[in-house]
Amino acid sequence: MSRFILPAPDRVLSTWTGWSRTHWEALADHLLDSLVPYFSPGGARVDLPGRPSRSGVVSDGLEGFARSFMLAAFRIGGVRGVGCEELIERYKRGLVAGADRDSAEAWPRLTPLAQPLVEAAAIAVSLHETREWIWDRLTSSEQEKVADWLGGFVGSRTHENNWRLFQVVSEQFLASVGAPYSQDEIDAGLDRIEEWYVGDGWYSDGYGQSFDNYIGWAMHLYPGLWARMAAATPGAKYDDRLQVYRDRLRLFLDDAVHLVGSDGAPIHQGRSLTYRMAAATPYWMGALLDATPLTPGATRRLCSGIARHFVEHGAPDERGVLTLGWYDTFLPTTQAYSGPGSPYWASKGFVGLLLPPEHAVWTEREETIPLDEADQVRAMPAPGWVIHATRHDNLVRLLNHGSDKAPVDEPEGIEPAGDPHYDRLAYSNHTGPELSAQAQLDRVDNNLALVDNAGRSSYRGRIRRIAVGERSASSWHKAWLGTDGPWQIETASVVYGGWEIRCARVDGPAGATVRSGGYPVAGRSLPTATTGKDPVWASAEANGLCSTMVGLHGYDDAAVHRDLGASAFGPHSATPYLTTTHPGEPIVLVCAVLLNRDVVSPESISASVRVVVEGNQVRLELPDGAVETVQLGQAGDAA
Incomplete structure (x- = not known):
């Protein structure tokens, strides 16, 4: 078969794509x-x-x-x-x-x-x-x-x-x-x-x-x-x-x-x-x-x-x-x-x-x-999504609080296994969930999970919706560690431009690790990985695409998870994540989740978002002066 050559672009009829x-x-x-x-x-x-x-x-x-x-x-x-x-x-x-x-x-x-x-x-x-x-x-x-x-x-x-x-x-x-x-x-x-x-x-x-x-x-x-x-x-x-x-x-x-x-x-x-x-x-x-x-x-x-x-x-x-x-x-x-x-x-x-x-x-x-003209935020209550997209870097991010493809006919108490194509907290148009055999056990990327001493990770099977607002959405799920559980993990996403402020109320066993992962970036060469302590943060970069997690409240440590042959976007992938140790009583955690092509300053992000946590309420004062209040502890109401 001879090499495929497209016709010359038509820049008069098709200014943007050249295609006719x-x-x-x-x-x-x-x-x-x-x-x-x-x-x-x-x-x-x-x-x-x-x-x-x-x-x-x-x-x-x-x-x-x-x-x-x-x-x-x-x-x-x-x-x-x-x-x-x-x-x-x-x-x-x-x-x-x-x-x-x-x-x-x-x-x-x-x-x-x-x-x-x-x-x-x-x-x-x-x-x-x-x-x-x-x-x-x-x-x-x-x-x-x-x-x-x-x-x-x-x-x-x-x-x-x-x-x-x-x-x-x-x-x-x-x-x-x-x-x-x-x-x-x-x-x-x-x-x-x-x-x-x-x-x-x-x-x-x-x-x-x-x-x-x-x-x-x-x-x-x-x-x-x-x-x-x-x-x-x-x-x-x-x-x-x-x-x-x-x-x-x-x-x-x-x-x-x-x-x-x-x-x-x-x-x-x-x-x-x-x-x-x-x-x-x-x-x-x-x-x-x-x-x-x-x-x-x-x-x-x-x-x-x-x-x-x-x-x-x-x-x-x-x-x-x-x-x-x-x-x-x-x-x-x-x-x-x-x-x-x-x-x-x-x-x-x-x-x-x-x-x-x-x-x-x-x-x-x-x-x-629309994205040709300006950044976009679009709430989609029917599927339980919020889309936020940034014009300058062609990144479209989907915050998922409603699509799980879980069967509806299981007996009460039995949770469907998570599917990485549906159960992640977020997806984008330039990243994909990690899909190697080990990745499907680790479940690091865009997941908020409990991890026990044996390394077993909980999963997000059935998504139970709470609300979808103009630039926010929330849901909860039951977390299991083998046959132990369930514990409730409630997550709320608030959009600020290309950022997601991810708030969570996490129940779990004392001593378990709570881990929140970001977007996995991938390429043909090994992604770079960087971490920091003040604030706690982690970042991975591949092909000019940067995934960053910044702890804003409750997280103690950060790292980058690497995998091979796990991503549709390249053989080498990496995912930043944040962790803390669970005390045995419900805790509230807040972090910033970023996917962009810009130079990111975790210190500036931490300094520009003021977080006030009072019980199950999180008050976010955002860089543009807007104030968002997230009320957690609603999981039982959505059962």
């Missing part, structure tokens, strides 16, 4: 053409190298075909097939071979809860968006075989999360072409997501507190695509639901515009991060459904920034392949269901290509997003 539709088409073509060597002889699978998923290599090959088919479909549909003849034939051929149960390359049949259900939805969406150029050109026999394979969805069962929408779109496609389907199952799937709607445009991905990128690239994507299918189905009723989905998407985008840096780097939080460019999905969908508060120029500026960010950081790789990882291959950031074809859900982030070249989103000049 030409760049998006070039990237899509490069990704699709680079897959050609990995197609199976009959064309029904894309057998990419890499670690297999738990579903096995045959399912993985289907995944590679289906997910890249979605990218091809957006590419074909947006230009109405012009210049895409080879691409059309490639996927038409594979479709026929895979759907034929007697073929040597027959796809696995659709069975309850199985991974092929996911890929069937991608194929259904792709067939709808390319109907004129692929489905309509199949023979009646071929159409029957495809419909028979997709028909495995009828009467089947899915997981109770975004998978319900896979059944919705698959059966709606069947309805649109006159094949057997169940209207009751379509309606039931659409009704189910109503149970997960939590307000302000936000869904949970299933029951509980599951908030991450899936809200944008699944919960808002598939209802919109379903409506496009329903519009092509004689007699289908969709107008009322579509209006609801449009209204919710508009609300969601008011928040979601704050989840990406001006450099295009999205926040590194949640599962399936290997989908990368899929982070652009909801912004494009806003334009596609005419349901966005963003101007066309701001939409393209935001989405192009995301795509450009990953391209500039090595995705796709020198082969033109999207690997299992973030920038490059990094398996700890994936899940057991992730196979070599999984990263091609990046295709969702290309849904904007369905908008024709003459659409305003492609023809209007780029416009700014």
Whole structure:
């Protein structure tokens, strides 16, 4: 495969990113053409190298075909097939071979809860968006075989999360072409997501507190695509639901515009991060459904920034392949269901290509997003987050007091294990949680934990919310040390610019260490580490990114934890942390948590924030003269 060269930047149309539709088409073509060597002889699978998923290599090959088919479909549909003849034939051929149960390359049949259900939805969406150029050109026999394979969805069962929408779109496609389907199952799937709607445009991905990128690239994507299918189905009723989905998407985008840096780097939080460019999905969908508060120029500026960010950081790789990882291959950031074809859900982030070249989103000049103009603080009560972002260094920080992805059906007294993609107190767009095997035992980064003499660390499993204010949020969790516990740890975050003032009330056993960790920084070389005593502080720096913890009340010591192979942002990582010894009675602790690219003076930070602790009340006098009062001791009220 020859080296990928993007078209020259268009600095007239796209002042911020230099990207136009030409760049998006070039990237899509490069990704699709680079897959050609990995197609199976009959064309029904894309057998990419890499670690297999738990579903096995045959399912993985289907995944590679289906997910890249979605990218091809957006590419074909947006230009109405012009210049895409080879691409059309490639996927038409594979479709026929895979759907034929007697073929040597027959796809696995659709069975309850199985991974092929996911890929069937991608194929259904792709067939709808390319109907004129692929489905309509199949023979009646071929159409029957495809419909028979997709028909495995009828009467089947899915997981109770975004998978319900896979059944919705698959059966709606069947309805649109006159094949057997169940209207009751379509309606039931659409009704189910109503149970997960939590307000302000936000869904949970299933029951509980599951908030991450899936809200944008699944919960808002598939209802919109379903409506496009329903519009092509004689007699289908969709107008009322579509209006609801449009209204919710508009609300969601008011928040979601704050989840990406001006450099295009999205926040590194949640599962399936290997989908990368899929982070652009909801912004494009806003334009596609005419349901966005963003101007066309701001939409393209935001989405192009995301795509450009990953391209500039090595995705796709020198082969033109999207690997299992973030920038490059990094398996700890994936899940057991992730196979070599999984990263091609990046295709969702290309849904904007369905908008024709003459659409305003492609023809209007780029416009700014909020962080281009000024620092941002955004409270998001629905997911339990506060976002604070600084313009000069392109850092977006997420303070997490509401998303844990914990199951809701465990008996009282049993705490779910923490997941580092969800249980951390904070995330950012230029750092990621440490994910090595040892790191998942140590749980240092962005965690407030009890540590016993054997080195066992407590974890933050189920997050119990207390409040979300304009620039603050609070929650508590139960801390266990093996079978000992639980103890209550209550945390409140107060934002001041790029700083988080982290206040905590910690119960625990006498003699245990209380440890509060900051952001982990990472790079290809060993991060520098610095500590100090007056005030107590620790700092780690890598690639110009500095993570600092400054004790403001109650902490006695500081250090820097190092790890290897734990971060998606580089092989060497380091996390500053503060400690004290627990006296056996609840204590109040206060520290400043910083992630920035500036020269940091811990002494100045300590001197500029006046902390007064009276019982469970913390009074913060901030450098700008503002006063914030944090009332701790509310954990029992939130139980």
